Amino acid sequence: MNDSSPELIEGLIQIGLPLFLIILAKITGMILEKAHFRSIVEREAEFQDLPVTNLKTLPQDQEIEGAWLCTGSVVVGSDYFKRFAAGLKTLIGGRLRAFETLLERGRREAILRLKEEARRQGATMVINVRLETSSISQGRGKQTFASSEIVAYGTAIRTAEKN
Amino acid sequence: MLLSNTEMIPGFRTVRHIGLVQGNTIRAKNIGRDILAGFKNIVGGELKGYTELLTEARKEATERMIQQAQTAGANAIVNVRFATSSIMQGAAELFAYGTAVTVEQETQA
Numbered sequence: 617m618n619d620s621s622p623e624l625i626e627g628l629i630q631i632g633l634p635l636f637l638i639i640l641a642k643i644t645g646m647i648l649e650k651a652h653f654r655s656i657v658e659r660e661a662e663f664q665d666l667p668v669t670n671l672k673t674l675p676q677d678q679e680i681e682g683a684w685l686c687t688g689s690v691v692v693g694s695d696y697f698k699r700f701a702a703g704l705k706t707l708i709g710g711r712l713r714a715f716e717t718l719l720e721r722g723r724r725e726a727i728l729r730l731k732e733e734a735r736r737q738g739a740t741m742v743i744n745v746r747l748e749t750s751s752i753s754q755g756r757g758k759q760t761f762a763s764s765e766i767v768a769y770g771t772a773i774r775t776a777e778k779n
Numbered sequence: 780m781l782l783s784n785t786e787m788i789p790g791f792r793t794v795r796h797i798g799l800v801q802g803n804t805i806r807a808k809n810i811g812r813d814i815l816a817g818f819k820n821i822v823g824g825e826l827k828g829y830t831e832l833l834t835e836a837r838k839e840a841t842e843r844m845i846q847q848a849q850t851a852g853a854n855a856i857v858n859v860r861f862a863t864s865s866i867m868q869g870a871a872e873l874f875a876y877g878t879a880v881t882v883e884q885e886t887q888a
Contacts, residue, residue: 644822652824672785680790685782685859687837691830695823718823725825744785750863752829752871763826765833765871769861771783 641696649717656724663731668742668770675741678775686742686772688729691752692722693763719764723747726768734772745770780845781855781882788855791882797853801876802843805866806836833873837861840875853879 674680694702698714705712726747734742748767781788808829840861848856859877866872 641822645824648822648824674789683781683783683785683789683791685784685841687834687861689830689834689837691826691833693823693826698823746784746860748861748863750865750871752833752863752865763829765829765863767833767837767861767863769784769859771785771789773789 638697638700641698641700645695645697649721652721652725656721656728659728660724663728663735666731666735666739666741668727668731668745670743670745670770672744674743674773675775677778679778681774681776682738683771683773684737685769686730686734686737686739687767687769688726688731688733689765689767690722690725690729691763691765692718692725694718719749719766722749722764722766723768726766730768730770737772738774739772740775742770742772780848780853782841782845782859782877783855783857784859784877786858788857788882790885791855792885793857793880793882795881797848797851797879797881799876800844800847800851800853800856800879801874802840802845802847803872803874804836804839804843805870805872806832807870808832833863833871836871836873837875840873844875844877848877848879851879853881855880855882 694715698718701714702712727745730742730745746769748769749764751764781791783789787793841859844856844859856877856879859875862874862876864872864874
C-alpha cells in the first residue's frame with residue numbers, strides 16, 4: 617500500500633496538471649473573450665460616425681482637405697484550451713470555432729485601432745482599407761498555431777462641405 | 780512626404796511617376812517578451828509585447844521606404860502595401876512597398 621502511493625501521486629500530477637491548465641485556460645479564456653467582445657461592441661458603437669470602406673472612390677459631394685496613411689495592428693494568441701480543442705478537432709476535421717472567434721476578435725480590434733488613429737489625426741473617413749493576416753509564430757510540436765498578427769491599413773481623409 | 784494606399788493622393792494631381800520604392804526590416808522576438816508571451820499562451824488573447832514590436836518594425840520599414848523615395852526626388856508614395864513573411868522560427872520580415880510619385884496640389888476649378 618505504501619509502495620504505490622508515491623506512484624499514484626506522480627500519476628495524478630502527470631494527468632492532473634495538464635487537465636488543470638486546460639480548465640484554467642478555458643475559464644480565463646472565456647472570461648477574457650467575453651470582456652473583449654463587450655469592449656469591441658462598445659467601441660464600435662462609439663466610432664459609428666467614422667465610416668471605413670474598402671472602396672477607392674472618394675465622396676464626390678465633398679471637398680478633400682487632407683489624406684494620409686493610417687494603420688492599426690494587433691497580435692492575438694490562442695489559449696491552452698483552444699489549442700487542445702483544435703488539436704482534437706483536426707483528427708476529425710470541420711470548423712475550428714475556437715480559432716474563428718479569436719481571429720474575428722483580432723480583425724475587429726485592428727479595425728478599431730485604425731479608426732482610433734484616424735480620429736486622433738482628425739480624419740472623417742477611411743477609404744481603401746486592406747486587412748492582412750500573418751502567422752508570426754508556430755506552436756511547439758504538433759500545435760501548429762500559436763499567434764497571428766492582423767494589420768488593417770487604409771487612407772484616412774478629411775473632408776469638408778463644399779461651399 | 781504624403782502616403783496613401785489609393786492610386787493617387789486625394790486632392791492632389793500626379794505629375795510624375797518615379798517608380799517602385801520599398802523598405803523592409805527583419806525582427807526577432809527577444810527573450811523577455813517571449814517569456815511573457817509564453818505565459819499569455821495559456822490564457823490567450825492579445826500579445827501586447829508582439830503588437831508593439833511589430834508596430835515599431837512596420838514604422839521602420841515605412842521610414843526606409845520614405846527615405847528611398849526622398850533620394851529619388853519624390854514627394855509622395857501612392858498605392859502603399861504592407862506584407863509580412865516569416866523567414867525563420869522566431870523572426871519576421873516586415874515589408875512596405877509603393878510607387879513614388881511627385882504630386883502637386885489640385886487647383887480649385
